[in-house]
Each structure stands twice: as C-alpha cells, then as structure tokens.
Amino acid sequence: MIWHITKRELYDNLISLRFALATFLLFGLMLTNAVVYLREHPERMQKYHDDVTEAQNELSTRTHLYDIAVHGPGSLYKKPSVLQFCAEGGDVFLSDRVFGGFLHWQDGNLTGFWSTLYHYPNPDSKNIRPDTIKVDWGFVIGYVLSLIAILFTFDSISGDREHGTLRLTLANAIPRHTVLIGKFLGALVSISVPFTLAVLANLLIISTSSAVQLSTDAWSRLAIIFCIAILYLCLFLALGLLVSSLVQRNAASLVILLLTWVVFVVFMPSTLAPITSGFSKPMGHYEYTQRRSKLHEQLKSEYEARVQNMDAFPSKKMELAGEFVMNDVAQRINLGQEYVSQQHAQIQLMRSVTRISPVAIVQHLFESFAGSGFERHRHFVENVQRYAREYREFVMDMDRSDPDSPHIIGVREGMSQKPVNPESIPIFEDRLSLSHDFNAAAIDLFLLVLFLVVLLSGAYLAFVRIDV
Amino acid sequence: MLKTLIRRELLDNLMTFRFAAAVFIMLLLVVANTAVLIKDHERRLESYNTALKNYHENTQERKTYTSMPLDVARPPNPLSIFNVGLDKRLGNEIWIFHGLVPTLWDARMHGITNPLLKLFASIDIVFIFEVVLSLMALIFAYDALAGERERGTLRLVLTHPVSRGQILLAKYISAMICLLVPLLISLILAVILLTTSTSISLSAGDFFRIGGIILSSVAYLSVFYLVGMLISAATRRTGTALMLAMFVWGFWVLVYPNVILATIASPDTSQASAESAKNQIQQIWEELDRERKKFLANDAVPGGSPRFGIRIESGFNYYEYPIIDSSVLKHTLVSGANILKLHSESEPMVPHAQNYYRYLGPQIIDAAERTWLIRKPALETIFVQPARLDRILLRFSPVGIYDAATQAWAGTDLSGLKDFFTAARKHRRVMIDFYYDKKAFGSRQWFAADKGAVEWESLPQFSFQRSSTQTNAARALPDLLLLLMMNIFLFMFIFLIFIRSEV
Numbered sequence: 028m029i030w031h032i033t034k035r036e037l038y039d040n041l042i043s044l045r046f047a048l049a050t051f052l053l054f055g056l057m058l059t060n061a062v063v064y065l066r067e068h069p070e071r072m073q074k075y076h077d078d079v080t081e082a083q084n085e086l087s088t089r090t091h092l093y094d095i096a097v098h099g100p101g102s103l104y105k106k107p108s109v110l111q112f113c114a115e116g117g118d119v120f121l122s123d124r125v126f127g128g129f130l131h132w133q134d135g136n137l138t139g140f141w142s143t144l145y146h147y148p149n150p151d152s153k154n155i156r157p158d159t160i161k162v163d164w165g166f167v168i169g170y171v172l173s174l175i176a177i178l179f180t181f182d183s184i185s186g187d188r189e190h191g192t193l194r195l196t197l198a199n200a201i202p203r204h205t206v207l208i209g210k211f212l213g214a215l216v217s218i219s220v221p222f223t224l225a226v227l228a229n230l231l232i233i234s235t236s237s238a239v240q241l242s243t244d245a246w247s248r249l250a251i252i253f254c255i256a257i258l259y260l261c262l263f264l265a266l267g268l269l270v271s272s273l274v275q276r277n278a279a280s281l282v283i284l285l286l287t288w289v290v291f292v293v294f295m296p297s298t299l300a301p302i303t304s305g306f307s308k309p310m311g312h313y314e315y316t317q318r319r320s321k322l323h324e325q326l327k328s329e330y331e332a333r334v335q336n337m338d339a340f341p342s343k344k345m346e347l348a349g350e351f352v353m354n355d356v357a358q359r360i361n362l363g364q365e366y367v368s369q370q371h372a373q374i375q376l377m378r379s380v381t382r383i384s385p386v387a388i389v390q391h392l393f394e395s396f397a398g399s400g401f402e403r404h405r406h407f408v409e410n411v412q413r414y415a416r417e418y419r420e421f422v423m424d425m426d427r428s429d430p431d432s433p434h435i436i437g438v439r440e441g442m443s444q445k446p447v448n449p450e451s452i453p454i455f456e457d458r459l460s461l462s463h464d465f466n467a468a469a470i471d472l473f474l475l476v477l478f479l480v481v482l483l484s485g486a487y488l489a490f491v492r493i494d495v
Numbered sequence: 496m497l498k499t500l501i502r503r504e505l506l507d508n509l510m511t512f513r514f515a516a517a518v519f520i521m522l523l524l525v526v527a528n529t530a531v532l533i534k535d536h537e538r539r540l541e542s543y544n545t546a547l548k549n550y551h552e553n554t555q556e557r558k559t560y561t562s563m564p565l566d567v568a569r570p571p572n573p574l575s576i577f578n579v580g581l582d583k584r585l586g587n588e589i590w591i592f593h594g595l596v597p598t599l600w601d602a603r604m605h606g607i608t609n610p611l612l613k614l615f616a617s618i619d620i621v622f623i624f625e626v627v628l629s630l631m632a633l634i635f636a637y638d639a640l641a642g643e644r645e646r647g648t649l650r651l652v653l654t655h656p657v658s659r660g661q662i663l664l665a666k667y668i669s670a671m672i673c674l675l676v677p678l679l680i681s682l683i684l685a686v687i688l689l690t691t692s693t694s695i696s697l698s699a700g701d702f703f704r705i706g707g708i709i710l711s712s713v714a715y716l717s718v719f720y721l722v723g724m725l726i727s728a729a730t731r732r733t734g735t736a737l738m739l740a741m742f743v744w745g746f747w748v749l750v751y752p753n754v755i756l757a758t759i760a761s762p763d764t765s766q767a768s769a770e771s772a773k774n775q776i777q778q779i780w781e782e783l784d785r786e787r788k789k790f791l792a793n794d795a796v797p798g799g800s801p802r803f804g805i806r807i808e809s810g811f812n813y814y815e816y817p818i819i820d821s822s823v824l825k826h827t828l829v830s831g832a833n834i835l836k837l838h839s840e841s842e843p844m845v846p847h848a849q850n851y852y853r854y855l856g857p858q859i860i861d862a863a864e865r866t867w868l869i870r871k872p873a874l875e876t877i878f879v880q881p882a883r884l885d886r887i888l889l890r891f892s893p894v895g896i897y898d899a900a901t902q903a904w905a906g907t908d909l910s911g912l913k914d915f916f917t918a919a920r921k922h923r924r925v926m927i928d929f930y931y932d933k934k935a936f937g938s939r940q941w942f943a944a945d946k947g948a949v950e951w952e953s954l955p956q957f958s959f960q961r962s963s964t965q966t967n968a969a970r971a972l973p974d975l976l977l978l979l980m981m982n983i984f985l986f987m988f989i990f991l992i993f994i995r996s997e998v
Binding site for chain 2: 043044052055056059062063120152153154155158161162170182278281283286290294300302304309311312371373374381
C-alpha cells in the first residue's frame, strides 16, 4: 500500500513545475561546482608541490648539524584535499602553512633556534572583491537542497486536506502512518533522483578530467558524504511534513516553513557565533608578540648577568649560552602552543554552539569527510607540532651519536661537527586518515540523526492526531 | 474608489498570519543582530582608541626623524552596522613614510584577536533585509492576482466601475504599507539601540545616510513585490505562481550572486601588466641604489658604508634595507638610525652622514613618486578592475544593486574606504613639507638625538573625516535610480499583462 501512495506522489511531483525547476537548479549548481573546481584545484596542487619541493631542497642543502637546528625545515605546508569541491570550509581564511623561522639576535654570535611562529597572513585584507559563499556541495546541499525539500513538502498534507483528497484516501482502509510514510518516500525519491543525477554528472566531469585523480579512499568518502546529504534531505522533508500536518492551510504552512528555514539555515549560525565569541578572550597577536619579546628579554638579561665574569672559563660560558638558547626555544614553543590552542578553543566553542542549526552540522560533517575546514586545520597544526618535536629529537640524537661532540646544544662549537646526511633528516608529511575523521564527526552525525528522529516522530504524532 | 479598494486590501493583509509572522521574525532578527553588531563595533572602537594611544606613546619615544615608524589609523564606521561592506575587512592602520605613497594594499590590521574568527560569516542589518524582506514581498505578492482570479473575486470586483489600473495600484499601495511596517519598526528599534550605546555617536549626517538606506530598502522591497505581482499576473494558478516566485527568490538571492562570482576567472592580462610594472619599479630603485653607491664612493670616508664608521654608545644601530612585496608592487628603501649618544671619536664623521641623508632623502621621495605613477594604474588593473567587474555582474540581481546602494550610503564601499587612503596620502605630503620646512634631511636629528630631539608637535595631526553626505548620496544615486527604474518598468509590464488578460 505504501508503494501505491509513493507512486502517486511521485507521478504528481514528476510532472510539476517545481520538479523541473529543482532539477534545473541542482544541475546548474553542480556543473558550476565541477567546472570551478577543475579550474582551481590543479593550481592549488601545483602551488603546494612547488612550495614543498622548495622547502625540501633548502633543507637538503645543509649538512652542518648546527645549521640544521637553527634554520630548521622552514615553513610547513598543508596539503590541499582532493575533495575540496565538497566542502571548501573557509580554507581561504585558514592559513595554508605554519610559518617557521629562527631569530637573529643582535648581540654576540648566538642565534635562536628554529620554531613555529604561528603568524597568520591575512590575504583577505587585500581583497576588495565582494565576498560570497563558495559554491561547493555544502552550499548546494545545505542551502539549496533544504529549500527544495521544503518546497516539495509544505503542501503534501495541508494541500490534500484543502482539496479534500486526504479524506478520500483515508476513507479506504489505509492506516495513517502508511499515508505519511508513502508521502515521505514519494517526496524523498522525487528529490533524490535529480539530486543523484546532478551529483553523478558533477563526479563524472571531475573524475574524467586528467588533472584530478580520485582514489578509492576519496570515493568512499564521497559515498559517506552522499549518505549524509540524503539524511539531511530527510530531515527537512520530515520538518515539512510536520508543519504541513499541523497547519490547516497551505499558505500558512509555507510561511512557517520558510521562516523556520531562514532562521535556522541563514541566520542562526552567523548570529550565534559572534555571541559565543564573547565568552572567551584568546590572546591577540599583539599580546603574543609582546609576551614573546618580554620573555626573551628576561632570559637574556639573566643570561648576561650570569655570563658576565665568565671570560676565564670558556667551556662554562658555552654551556650557559647553550642553556640560554634551549630555554629560549622551549619558551617560544610553549607560548606559541598556548596562543594557538586559545584561538582554537574559541573557535571550537563557537562551532559547537552553532550546531543548533542543522546546516552547520552538515557543513561540519562535510568538512571532516572532505578533509578541509577548521578541524582539518587543527589536525594539521597538531601534525606540525608533532613533527617539530621529532625534528628536535633528531638533532639531539645526531649530536648524541657523535662521540667527539661536547654535547652543548645551542652553540655552534658545542655541537657535533660531523656532516649530516641530508637524506636522514625527517621530512614533514601532512596526511589525513578516515578513522580520525569518523571520531570528529561522531557527535555531528549523532545530532543529525537525533534531529531527524525527533522531527519524524513529531510528524507522525501530528498526523495521527489531526482531524481531517 | 481607490480608497475603498486600498482599505479592503489593507485589512485583508493586516489580519493575515503571514503579516504577524513577518513582523515577528524581522523584529527578532534585527534586534538580536543589532545587539551583536553594536558589541562588535564597540570592540573595534576600543581597539582604535588603543591604537591611537599607542601612536601617541610612540611620539614621545620618537627622538630622531627615523627612529620609529609613524602610523595612522582608520576609525570604524558606525554605519557599518547597517552594511559592513569592506569596512571590517580592509586594513585599518597605515604607515606614513616619505618613501612610500600609501595605498589600500599597504595597510595593516590592528586589534585582531583571533584571525580564525573569519570562518564565521558576519551579517549586518542590510543582509537581513536582503533575505527576509524579499521573501516577505514575494509571499505577499504571489496570490495578489492569481488568488483573486482563482477564487473568482476578481471578476466580482471588475463588475464595479473600477479600472484595472486602479485595482493594481490599490493592491500595490496596500501591500507596500503592510511591508513597510516590519521594515520601519525594526529599523527604528535598531536606531534606538544604536543611540543607547554610549560609545557610538551618530551625527545629523548619519541620520540622513540612514534615511538613504531606508529609501533604498523601500525601493528594493518594491522591486520584489512587483516581481511577485508580475508572476501572479502571468500565471493562472496560485500554486504555480508560488513555485515560480520561490525559485526566482532562490535564484536571485541565494544562487546567482555566488555562482556568477565563482565562474568568472580573473583575466590573465593583469598578470602581464603586473610583471611589467614590477620590472619598471625595480628599475627605479636599482637606479637609486646605483646613484646612492656612487655618492658613497665619492665621499671622503673610505668603505662606502652609510654607517661612516660611527660608533654608538646608546640607542640602536643604523639600518638600511629595502621593503619589497611584489604581490602588491610595494617597493621602498628605509634608512636611518636612533642614536642617543655618540662615541666622542665619531664626531668628525657626523657631517658625512648628514651629507648623505641630505642627498638620499629627496632621492627617495622622488623614487617613491615615480613608483606611485607606475603603481597606481597597475594596481587599478590588477585589483580594482576585477572587483568592479564583479560588482557590475552582481547588479543583474536586485540584491546586488541594493547592496551597492546601501554600501554607498553607509560609506563602506570601495570609494568610501579609498577616501581614507587619499587622506593618508595627503598626510604624507604634509609630513614631507614638514621635513623640508625643518630642513630635516640634512639635519643631525635625522639619525641622532644627542644634540636635541625632534619637535614633533609642529607636525599637523592626522585627521580623517568621512565623506560628506552629498558625496555619499552622489555615489548611491546610480544604484538607487536603477532600482527605481526597475520598479517603473515592472509596474508598466504588470499593467500591460493585467489589462490584456482574461479574468
């Protein structure tokens, strides 16, 4: 019986104007997405490869251990995700690298060791073009598909009631939930058919291009993203059915649905985020640099006081110098980590509050499976920090393995003088794994399902108890 | 007769659920967001004041002409609450230096707490209007004619001696009155909230500008209402009218602005012009460098170094290095020192340094002016022209026109922000005149403060006034006229369709 109702709904929908318009809109958007992606992605990859090769070439020119420790691996680059067409995730605003560098001190022959500096370039401040939302899957699904879902369901029950056909249907021996499920499935199929076709067209263009290779891992991620999109679609269909069965008239149903949509999808994320941002006050960049130089000055004056009458004991002096350099770099690293983690904590809080809006949930999910956006950036920064530790340990190990070295790290004369094989230097490799993403996405996925269950049962209850 | 019709329509509209919902949602969104925006504005104002205080403190420490950079800051625009435009995005702090003509692309940003906050889109009052008002207008309009036709009431009305034009006019006027209610109430509430904030002060000119924003909003609202009415007049059934109206809304408001900007790529010609401009600028500075080296070589002090072997007891060292950012064609040479106490043996070297700076200062100014002549048109082709093209393309949707008009009123559009950089350039000229006045380039204070510090008090203060209301009005006028033209055309079109349609 469900099938009959579904089929009826489907036929009704397929010949309707909204079906034609929705198909047109979805195809247009998905094709735009593919074309833009194919134009931009190869450039992005090229830039990443150029940057990485340059950094590695520079790294391999050094053979002296002290130079290796001071200059370090330079800046470290984030690998762009091949699935960036699914969710762009504000990658324009997130830095594509973590800057690293060393400090020349004006006095004496000491130099600060390499460390990550966490200064974000601000490419946006030179951009005078009007700002827009990137047309990625997240936009197409989050905004457009949800709007289409509402436009397909707002009259599914109230319309039948207005025409009197609902009474007619229920006069047959059909249980109400069958009608509801039938209508739900009908709408679901009639939207997901053009949507799936549009997605396939998009993927066809992208995968046939020679510039982009999608691995099996990427395909499985795409499959997950597609399933999430369908889940999200169901959510809005359920919302539509709920309102439609609660309200007597079509017009009222549409107004309620559109306003709910506008509030939850368009305004909720951008209104809640700034309110939440006020709850935490991370260290600003100015404060960070001030504190950094203050700590350095403090260490330096301590060191100078201790080294003052040490001219007679060169080895002791060297030891103090080494200690100074190492303390300085440790301090800088700690401060940098504090600075970055405060920033990340603020964003994390804002993101968790915006989860009230389903569109934010879906965007987070897409980002985590597409390997872009904030979570990915945080992961990248963690990778960098881990690598920086490895790198320092490598320097220590190399020095320790040389029996001739005085083992005073931080001073040129105190470190191993043996040339280092450039190939043995650890190389930064940025990668993402599916299991990590699953963990990050679990809460979002759970919330999405919860919303769906609540709305579906709400629709069921509302429909069972109404007068026809 | 018209009055009766209007009254009927008005009562019909005012009693509806959609009217109540429209008022409620508008108030909710506008009040909540205005509160957030005011908080944000206060924060920006605070950061501006801190910056000013820092500059003032720097002035106290600035002993020589070249000891410390001289910065000026751009105050946040209070009308950015209505339409933020570029006000928050572009740099708000710029370095005034005789060797660099400041442009928008040399500005920096002070007061950034968390650069990642940009991940969250910020909204302003005009954005709320863009989305909600247009939706409201279409919801009010879609059944204006199709609904009456469906119910048969249109035929009934037309049996009376009323012209069709009158019916249209009545419907238009009454619906606009209904739609103006939420618009005006929410705007008045926003302005009241603004005036309660102690740190934000609005001048009479600002109220005039807000009036301009309201005017543009009404014109925008009317365009969408008329589009809805056109659809309603052209279709037989309300269902069809509704679907068409919703998809038109989705296309114009949601899809078109984002898609059109994504699809157009930046032209390759800008790459070539950037390259040639970069080379020309480089030549200017290389030439300067050659001349500079020649001057040093001809000097009696051996070594050819601008330090002239001067030894310093306190203060910081000499510096001389180029600043280059080829992505924005920035190229200059900074050079100077901050000597608080000289080593007594170095005294005979001082005239050499004075001679050198007397020679170098005007040279650098000249190179900067020549760089600016090349840089200005190059930046125009690389950055401004693509942005201008974008804005023209956006105007194919009423949303784009409305956005441009309100930005122009608020002074947060590109020309409004350029005013600040024009003022900064003017201040640079003032500073150069001050230098010449004080004969700064050949003076000892240029690099050393041991025989008296520079009197910075006589340098006029930098002040930036936003452009006058007339300028704002003139900048907004083309877009406003465009909106009004659209209104007139749409109304004529509806009239023609309605006159010839069967009831």
